[in-house]
Amino acid sequence: MTSAVSAPSATPTSPARGLVCRACGAEYPLAAQHACYECFGPLEVAYDQAALARVTRADIESGPQNIWRYAALLPTGQDPAQRVTLNPGMTPLVAAPALASAIGLQAPLYVKDDSANPTHSFKDRVVSVALTAARGLGFNRFACASTGNLANSVAAHAARVGAPSIVFIPYDLEQGKVITTAVYGGDLVAIEGSYDDVNRLCGELVETDEFEDTAFVNVNVRPFYAEGSKTLGYEVAEQLGWRIPAQVVIPMASGELLTKIDKAFSELVEIGLATAPADGWTVFGAQSEGCNPIATALHRGTDEIIPVKPTGIAKSLNIGDPAAGAYAIEAVRRTGGWMDYANDEEIRAGIRLLAETTGVFAETAGGTTVAVLQKLVAAGKLDPSKETVVYNTGEGLKTIDAVAEQVGPTYQIKPSLRGAREAGLLG
Amino acid sequence: MTSAVSAPSATPTSPARGLVCRACGAEYPLAAQHACYECFGPLEVAYDQAALARVTRADIESGPQNIWRYAALLPTGQDPAQRVTLNPGMTPLVAAPALASAIGLQAPLYVKDDSANPTHSFKDRVVSVALTAARGLGFNRFACASTGNLANSVAAHAARVGAPSIVFIPYDLEQGKVITTAVYGGDLVAIEGSYDDVNRLCGELVETDEFEDTAFVNVNVRPFYAEGSKTLGYEVAEQLGWRIPAQVVIPMASGELLTKIDKAFSELVEIGLATAPADGWTVFGAQSEGCNPIATALHRGTDEIIPVKPTGIAKSLNIGDPAAGAYAIEAVRRTGGWMDYANDEEIRAGIRLLAETTGVFAETAGGTTVAVLQKLVAAGKLDPSKETVVYNTGEGLKTIDAVAEQVGPTYQIKPSLRGAREAGLLG
Numbered sequence: 001m002t003s004a005v006s007a008p009s010a011t012p013t014s015p016a017r018g019l020v021c022r023a024c025g026a027e028y029p030l031a032a033q034h035a036c037y038e039c040f041g042p043l044e045v046a047y048d049q050a051a052l053a054r055v056t057r058a059d060i061e062s063g064p065q066n067i068w069r070y071a072a073l074l075p076t077g078q079d080p081a082q083r084v085t086l087n088p089g090m091t092p093l094v095a096a097p098a099l100a101s102a103i104g105l106q107a108p109l110y111v112k113d114d115s116a117n118p119t120h121s122f123k124d125r126v127v128s129v130a131l132t133a134a135r136g137l138g139f140n141r142f143a144c145a146s147t148g149n150l151a152n153s154v155a156a157h158a159a160r161v162g163a164p165s166i167v168f169i170p171y172d173l174e175q176g177k178v179i180t181t182a183v184y185g186g187d188l189v190a191i192e193g194s195y196d197d198v199n200r201l202c203g204e205l206v207e208t209d210e211f212e213d214t215a216f217v218n219v220n221v222r223p224f225y226a227e228g229s230k231t232l233g234y235e236v237a238e239q240l241g242w243r244i245p246a247q248v249v250i251p252m253a254s255g256e257l258l259t260k261i262d263k264a265f266s267e268l269v270e271i272g273l274a275t276a277p278a279d280g281w282t283v284f285g286a287q288s289e290g291c292n293p294i295a296t297a298l299h300r301g302t303d304e305i306i307p308v309k310p311t312g313i314a315k316s317l318n319i320g321d322p323a324a325g326a327y328a329i330e331a332v333r334r335t336g337g338w339m340d341y342a343n344d345e346e347i348r349a350g351i352r353l354l355a356e357t358t359g360v361f362a363e364t365a366g367g368t369t370v371a372v373l374q375k376l377v378a379a380g381k382l383d384p385s386k387e388t389v390v391y392n393t394g395e396g397l398k399t400i401d402a403v404a405e406q407v408g409p410t411y412q413i414k415p416s417l418r419g420a421r422e423a424g425l426l427g
Numbered sequence: 428m429t430s431a432v433s434a435p436s437a438t439p440t441s442p443a444r445g446l447v448c449r450a451c452g453a454e455y456p457l458a459a460q461h462a463c464y465e466c467f468g469p470l471e472v473a474y475d476q477a478a479l480a481r482v483t484r485a486d487i488e489s490g491p492q493n494i495w496r497y498a499a500l501l502p503t504g505q506d507p508a509q510r511v512t513l514n515p516g517m518t519p520l521v522a523a524p525a526l527a528s529a530i531g532l533q534a535p536l537y538v539k540d541d542s543a544n545p546t547h548s549f550k551d552r553v554v555s556v557a558l559t560a561a562r563g564l565g566f567n568r569f570a571c572a573s574t575g576n577l578a579n580s581v582a583a584h585a586a587r588v589g590a591p592s593i594v595f596i597p598y599d600l601e602q603g604k605v606i607t608t609a610v611y612g613g614d615l616v617a618i619e620g621s622y623d624d625v626n627r628l629c630g631e632l633v634e635t636d637e638f639e640d641t642a643f644v645n646v647n648v649r650p651f652y653a654e655g656s657k658t659l660g661y662e663v664a665e666q667l668g669w670r671i672p673a674q675v676v677i678p679m680a681s682g683e684l685l686t687k688i689d690k691a692f693s694e695l696v697e698i699g700l701a702t703a704p705a706d707g708w709t710v711f712g713a714q715s716e717g718c719n720p721i722a723t724a725l726h727r728g729t730d731e732i733i734p735v736k737p738t739g740i741a742k743s744l745n746i747g748d749p750a751a752g753a754y755a756i757e758a759v760r761r762t763g764g765w766m767d768y769a770n771d772e773e774i775r776a777g778i779r780l781l782a783e784t785t786g787v788f789a790e791t792a793g794g795t796t797v798a799v800l801q802k803l804v805a806a807g808k809l810d811p812s813k814e815t816v817v818y819n820t821g822e823g824l825k826t827i828d829a830v831a832e833q834v835g836p837t838y839q840i841k842p843s844l845r846g847a848r849e850a851g852l853l854g
């Protein structure tokens with residue numbers, strides 16, 4: 001070989017063996033299908049356990065510093081040249097001793113800060129996996145129904161690879177999220193309705209001839225999309241030295257993120273890559289008071305989700321009819337956890353407490369999760385003597401109005417020592 | 428040894444041997460001093476070349492995925508336990524073929540995207556180095572004069588380590604930058620004047636008894652602060668496989684960033700860590716038309732900077748009296764480069780072009796740099812056949828007003844197939 005660049009090794013194949021119905025167990029080949037033909041239940045990716053079991057820590061640790069280090073545990077993206085990606089992931093796991101102390105936790109507390117992703121939310125993970133799968137399946141236009149962060153991510157991914165995109169959002173989103181989508185130059189459709197209306201319309205559009213070549217990341221390629229969230233479980237375990245934390249607190253919109261982090265922990269333990277605490281891990285879910293159908297069902301002792309019409313400032317969590325709600329309840333019950341919800345004032349206070357104690361500026365979803373963490377400790381639901389990870393899934397700059405009336409300059413002065421003295425800055 | 432955790436190896440010492448005057452060459456010990464007692468010239472950190480020469484690529488490559496992998500080339504931060512840091516750095520070097528094609532570059536073009544830092548600008552690099560030095564020098568309060576990004580970073584760093592902060596900004600900053608500072612809970616002083624007024628006042632405050640224990644990152648510990656920018660040179664070289672790119676385009680406010688990237692390239696070549704192109708590298712500088720004192724001096728054929736009163740939307744570049752302007756001109760002349768400036772409309776267009784072709788949403792400073800890159804190509808100053816890196820130093824979400832009137836939803840429809848059909852989305 002005379003080339004200075006070494007030849008790539010053979011591309012590993014996907015460990016996914018098909019799609020399986022979460023409700024009835026019916027199996028389907030890997031394709032752009034999200035609901036079971038038998039029972040209309042949701043489909044998820046099923047893996048060849050033997051393929052997963054061949055993955056080693058060393059394989060992962062020698063991979064890139066992004067989600068693709070886990071490609072051997074994902075349904076797609078094994079070939080780097082075929083990825084549609086901004087290379088998200090490997091976001092900081094921030095030790096938060098001052099936050100722990102402020103809310104009465106004695107054991108170590110960490111913030112998994114996914115605002116560090118390219119478009120500053122965890123959605124870059126799921127979009128990278130969904131669009132890589134979509135390209136492999138032959139789609140040439142990328143779309144989504146979004147509460148904002150997903151729109152940012154789909155539009156940015158499409159721009160990166162030069163593909164057309166069409167993104168659907170509720171018309172009353174935060175300006176930060178609207179502009180951050182529109183700037184990438186794709187089509188952006190504002191829908192006069194709620195996220196649930198947007199989602200319903202996308203479910204109809206995907207069946208039309210005009211959208212035949214369009215992958216809606218969270219509709220027709222949803223099973224692939226959802227798998228991207230597993231990387232938020234893998235990374236935390238790897239960053240803790242291949243240990244599963246005793247407790248995790250996770251925001252819930254559709255509820256899918258929570259189920260996939262739990263699934264990631266299970267996979268790592270099953271294939272021997274990570275160790276779990278002796279009495280297992282416990283999963284907690286966070287919603288806002290303005291949109292709490294999953295937590296309310298758990299509190300009622302059922303797993304029947306009654307849809308709500310969302311209100312409140314945590315817009316990225318405002319899914320009133322959450323697709324994976326029952327599965328989130330199952331994971332929380334199975335692991336001995338709990339769910340709670342925070343009102344707008346508590347969410348604002350959560351954003352500020354997190355910022356002041358860790359230097360992490362979260363969007364309203366992160367404020368919600370911190371506020372719920374506090375409530376869970378106060379109510380004795382979360383054990384303050386156990387290691388805990390709280391997930392921040394988004395960026396404060398996108399929901400700046402949430403705190404804009406509460407914080408600002410502490411002084412305004414003339415540009416002189418006299419001005420400083422009159423303001424009391426010189427004693 | 429019975430402990431499961433291996434003992435840390437002995438902490439390496441700093442390779443810095445002192446401070447040296449850039450104007451007269453007078454030498455001083457490492458301390459909180461920024462101006463020469465002999466000639467009032469600016470001081471910078473001088474290194475023990477033998478210590479730098481002992482650093483290997485393997486040392487760096489085995490380090491953390493942040494600026495501290497280069498600790499052996501920095502004046503401070505060798506001991507991880509003593510760092511005051513959000514662990515910035517190792518931000519993406521994004522291949523930008525569509526941008527290259529749009530502006531007529533045939534050779535590879537990359538965007539070094541520093542919006543990926545924790546507070547989403549390159550300032551996290553300089554603040555981490557400055558505050559780590561400041562803590563080592565005994566300071567217990569952290570401060571800065573800022574056009575916004577620096578304020579965000581100092582306040583977040585202080586919050587991370589639980590230290591008090593006091594940050595000085597012009598009163599007319601973008602709301603995104605004001606709130607993103609205030610949310611961390613330190614003192615925030617809005618000054619009724621320009622950045623240059625803010626900077627002047629901080630120069631006076633630092634001499635008062637009340638501010639004796641206060642490190643102003645860009646005043647009394649400025650020599651350390653400035654060194655943090657070297658990491659933007661180191662990273663690009665390492666990410667290119669230990670090669671210096673042929674051409675770099677860098678935004679200029681004080682001009683210091685440009686001089687330090689050039690210094691980093693020189694250091695890497697001198698100590699044998701990176702190779703330079705056969706005919707060297709060329710450095711280009713970008714300013715806005717509303718604040719172009721450095722570019723104007725170069726265009727006039729002098730290195731005497733005539734201060735200006737800044738105007739225009741590129742507020743993070745609005746330093747009318749740039750401290751390192753003459754040194755930036757020296758670096759550009761020595762390497763055969765050039766400087767240019769862009770007006771507000773060109774800056775807005777630069778933001779949009781970068782977003783549409785790469786998926787990177789830059790703040791106005793990034794838009795300025797892309798716009799100037801275009802001008803340099805069009806004017807034949809930048810060689811389209813040579814590998815080029817353009818630096819994006821900040822995040823579009825912080826200056827969202829710059830494009831808010833230009834982009835938005837492309838459709839607004841009712842939530843129904845009929846609404847979609849009426850809007851022409853169904854052919």
